[in-house]
Amino acid sequence: MKNLANEKEIVAIIFYTSGFFIIMAVILVLFFYFSRKKIIQKELEKKDLEIQYQKELLSAVIITQEEERKRIAQDLHDDISSKLNIVSLNSHLLSTPNLTNNEVIEITNTIINLTSKALDNSRKIAHGLLPPVLDKFGLHAGVEELCLDFSSSKAVKVNYENKTTFDIMDNDKHLHVFRILQELMNNSLRHGKASVISIVFEKKDTKDWCFYTDDGIGFEIKNHNNQKGLGMKNIESRVAFLKGEMVLETSINKGVSVVFNF
Incomplete structure (x- = not known):
């Protein structure tokens, strides 16, 4: 049992x-x-x-x-x-x-x-369709001329510095970089009322970086209309085409800072 x-x-x-x-x-x-x-x-x-x-x-x-x-x-x-x-x-x-x-x-x-x-x-x-200087001499020369054009208006001072080199064979891609800067500068002048614009190119980690700033009135970044306007969409689409990344920082009366790579 x-x-x-x-x-x-x-x-x-x-x-x-x-x-x-x-x-x-x-x-x-x-x-x-x-x-x-x-x-x-x-x-x-x-x-x-x-x-x-x-x-x-x-x-x-x-x-x-x-x-x-x-x-x-x-x-x-x-x-x-x-x-x-x-x-x-x-x-x-x-x-x-x-x-x-x-x-x-x-x-x-x-x-x-x-x-x-x-x-x-x-x-x-x-x-306007294809800047001849950019086509013949590359991105650096094209941006240099763009900055001179804006500075010659006496409405804004543009400080430009290039710390890298660009291959003229990449002009098709660099045209997008040129258009991005063109759009940013037009926005700074027309909407931002900027008096000083700064553009710097640098090479970091095998990528080219562009640092753009202005001293304009800036805008409220949380405003959906400001973020998704036609100009910003155009810039974002070009950065995406270049397989790059972009960071935008701004606030009222603090100017605009844009950093993107390509």
Whole structure:
């Protein structure tokens, strides 16, 4: 009887021990299942956010391109086209009979002047699309000229320093850097009312870095409209295209600081 009782006790211990381990195993399986499910869900949410961000950047690029096309079309229509129309009218006037020498000279001078202005303006439009200095001599020369253009307006002083070298073979990518600085400087002048702008290029950890600051009025960075305006979206999309990172710091009456790599 005693042996039978011992056997039953051993069986009971084995049964409860097995039951305990089975329950623990089930709990562990469920824990890992739901943990994995939660991880997968977070990964999917992260991918959805990345996709949404990419869509926003793509949308910003498309909108920027359309705005640029409209601006170019407007410039061509309002300036070049109107001047060429007047040139055409004056050219037909030269075939008018009984013109005096003074009239011929006056019409000819008008044609020459308008043609010269149309050529100058067409060069400006072409310069806006692809700055010749950047195309021929690289990013450093392009930014140097950009800074001189802004400084020559006397509205703002631009301090520029370059501590690295740029490969002219990367001009396609560097054009985006040029456009970023162009956008930042326009914002500093038009919206920030800045009087001093500073631009510094440095090489760190195999990457080129740009440090941009101004002494303007700044803006409230928490304001969604300020962060997601067309200009900022354009800048963000270009930095993303360059596979870089950007940090923007600003506050009211504290100017703007932008650091990005490429």
